[in-house]
Amino acid sequence: MPSKNAKPRLAVWKFASCDGCQLSLLDCEDELLAVAQAVEIAYFPEAVRSALSGRYDLSLVEGSITTPEDAERIREVRRRSRYLVTIGACATAGGIQALRNFADVAEYAAVVYARPDYIRTLATSTPIADHVPVDFELRGCPINKRQLVEVISAFLAGRRPAVPPHAVCIECKRNGNVCVMVAHGTPCLGPVTHTGCAALCPSYNRGCYGCYGPKETPNAPSLSRWLAALGMDARALQRLYRTFNANAAPFREESERHGA
Amino acid sequence: MARRTIKVDYLARVEGEGAFKVVLRNGKVENAEFRIFEPPRFFEAFLRGRAFTEAPDITARICGICPVAYQMSAVHAMENALGITVAGPLRALRRLLYCGEWIESHTLHIYMLHAPDFLGYSGAIEMARAHGEAVRRGLMLKQVGNEIMTLLGGREIHPINVRVGGFYRTPPKRDLAPLAERLKWARDAALETVRWTAGFDFPERARDYTFVALRHAEEYPFNEGRIVSNRGLDITAAQYEDYFEESHLPRSNALHARLKDGKAYLVGPLARYSLNFDRLSPLAQQAARDAGLEPVCNNPYRSIVVRAVEVLYACDEALRIIAAYEEPERPFVAAEPRAGVGFGATEAPRGLLYHRYRLESDGTIQEARIVPPTSQNQASIEEDLVNFVESFLDLPDDALRQRCEQTVRNYDPCISCATHFLRLDINRG
Incomplete structure (x- = not known):
């Protein structure tokens, strides 16, 4: 029997988020107990009551940085972690809450809270990589749990995760879907969006809405011309790029070219 | 002993x-704060200016554990504003999707978050060493809930198939058959879960709660019904803010909801069950009685058993829906934008979830208001701490802290939801 300390130590951290990406780990019903055999789940407050202690071999970080305390806390997480992997659109691109980056956060607080003076928040929501070095970014809103298992396995084995960076279109073709944009004129972000979801939306007769964020080297201006030809106006185009990955540079820059 | 802080x-x-x-000061609770x-993430602020069609996908991101609840309250509020009604098989499929979320969310809470309190473990993974069979049963049961959401929604977290008016794609009847086989197993596992949780040790504590939940003429409530209480409240969703x-409060990034007379109230499984026992299926009613539950349950520590009864009901109901399912002609009811205000209240796993939207004539959202269940339960959580902690004072600090945690977990609080929403120190004076 190896001693308990011989197992790699895994930690799961939460910043501004919906908890959905860390839930993906608990949603690995078939693998969870096996993962728990292979690693020591040393810090995972959503699932286990345990104290923060020592260093962690692999830290999975969910959520974006939106408060001064969290900007400090992520540095502490980095110091304690051998590898730091971000999970999901919030940690990787700032999440839906990065819509504040295009607005006035004081006005936002006044809309939601009776006493905005009780709220401490930053003017922006930013990804983890804006604050500390990140070893790998896993995309998606939410992440794909199969890819999460691959990422954990890869880091335990000391290799790079096999997570392809190409467009949703490639996976969509491979699935044999009829193109919703060509055949039905449905606006679709598939050509510029990072794969990982198994081309889910087109499989359900709807256009991709970009929840995995930009693929490598996307050509968003070209896609926007096609979408405009389908009848999308400037406001609708801007909204299309400004959802769960609004702060990812290719989507942000493209959204700034449109709008009212 | 003068002052003690937990x-x-x-x-x-x-x-x-x-x-x-x-x-605590001299054995009395001086203050309890959750x-x-x-x-904060400011959903109600950035929803302004978005299209009405975007609300279900955007509000789903408030919570990764109950995204379907947000999607359901959003679509019902929008349909209310646009004057359309979704009936027949589309309505039934929404109910089926909600069954999936209740099974998934409740089973997660019962087995992974709450049972370790009763059995004395730090979490389910440690608990699995001595209770392997139970933990495996819990994981498999949770998986069946996820399978419903994956089939109908495309994926279990932030489903992509829900739209205002219905769905993007509806399943052919044959796709539901394998699910029914899984649900028959799940129904047995849920029954076993009721028996398992009923065998835990429960502190004998009760309070005279004001329960608030939906109530429907025929069904145990998911998406529709009037908002009622055990004190005579009986209103529509449109009257909620009245x-x-x-x-x-300064301590919290979540708003505290109360009745306008200042009283705390309770939403969630305990309230739903106590106001709707007669709407449960005969199997669920019998299981509840066999587990020692009365038709009204005032002991919050027994909420884990009530959750198990609701999982059983959800399995039973899902099987009924699948058996009766006829494929709809169209996957959605078309909706034309128009100016107006719409209200929606549905039963999230943790309780009543209220949405209100004001739309411009082109369907752009002008104003959004969302009140999640945990905001509504915050006041009740604090009152439970004030009322129950004094009776546990003979416990040493560690055990007392654990008891307080268990007391909060009775509510399965969903803090991402409530922020706009919650934190627990114990101070013994």
Whole structure:
């Protein structure tokens, strides 16, 4: 029997988020107990009551940085972690809450809270990589749990995760879907969006809405011309790029070219 | 002993970031605070200017554990504003999708978050060493809930198939048949879950709660019904803001909701069950009685058994829906934008979830208001701490802290939801 300390130590951290990406780990019903055999789940407050202690071999970080305390806390997480992997659109691109980056956060607080003076928040929501070095970014809103298992396995084995960076279109073709944009004129972000979801939306007769964020080297201006030809106006185009990955540079820059 | 403080700065095994603090002086609770430090994300602010069609996908991101609840309250509020009604098989499929979320969310809470309190473990993975069979049963049961959401929604977290008016694609009847086989197993596992949780040791504590939940003429409530209480409240979703109000306390990034007379109230499984026992299926009613539950349950520590009864009901109901399912002609009812206000209230796993939207004539959202269940339960959580902690004072600090945590977990608080929403310190004076 190896001693308990011989197992790699895994930690799961939460910043501004919906908890959905860390839930993906608990949603690995078939693998969870096996993962728990292979690693020591040393810090995972959503699932286990345990104290923060020592260093962690692999830290999975969910959520974006939106408060001064969290900007400090992520540095502490980095110091304690051998590898730091971000999970999901919030940690990787700032999440839906990065819509504040295009607005006035004081006005936002006044809309939601009776006493905005009780709220401490930053003017922006930013990804983890804006604050500390990140070893790998896993995309998606939410992440794909199969890819999460691959990422954990890869880091335990000391290799790079096999997570392809190409467009949703490639996976969509491979699935044999009829193109919703060509055949039905449905606006679709598939050509510029990072794969990982198994081309889910087109499989359900709807256009991709970009929840995995930009693929490598996307050509968003070209896609926007096609979408405009389908009848999308400037406001609708801007909204299309400004959802769960609004702060990812290719989507942000493209959204700034449109709008009212 | 003059002053004793029990505090927890980061409450584990709940969804999101919360803490609590209880201050005791001479054996009396001086103050109990449940605090939410989860950072705010401002959904109601950035929903303004979005298209009405975007609300279900955007509000789903408030909570990764109950996204379907947000999607359902959003679509019902929008349909209310646009004057359309979704009936027949589309309505039944929405109910089926909600069954999936209840099974998934409740089973997660029962087995992974709450049972370790009763059996004395730090979490389910440690608990699995001595209770392997139970934990495996819980994981498999949770998986069946996820399978319903994956089939109907495309994926279990943030489903992509829900739209205003219905769905993007509806399943052929043959696709539901394998699910029915899985659900028959799940129904047995849920029954076993009721028996398993009924065997835990429960502190004998009760309070005279004001329960608030939906009530429907025929069904145990998911998407439709009037908002009722055990004190005679009986209103529509459109009247919600006339009877309830939210206030903002300095300790919390979540708003506290109370009745307008200032009283705390309780939403969620205990309220739903106690106001709707007669709407449960005969199997669920019998299982509840066999588990020692009365038709009204005032002991919050028994909420774990009530959740198990609701899982059983959801399995039973899902099987009924699948058996009766006829494929709809179209996957959705078309909706034309128009100016107006729409209200929606549905039963999230943790309780009543209220949405209100004001739309411009082109369907752009002008104003959004969302009141999640945990905001509504915050006041009741604090009152439970005040009322129950004094009776546990002979416990040493560690055990007392654990008991307080269990008391908060009775509510399955969902802190990401409530932020706009909660944190627990115990201070013994």
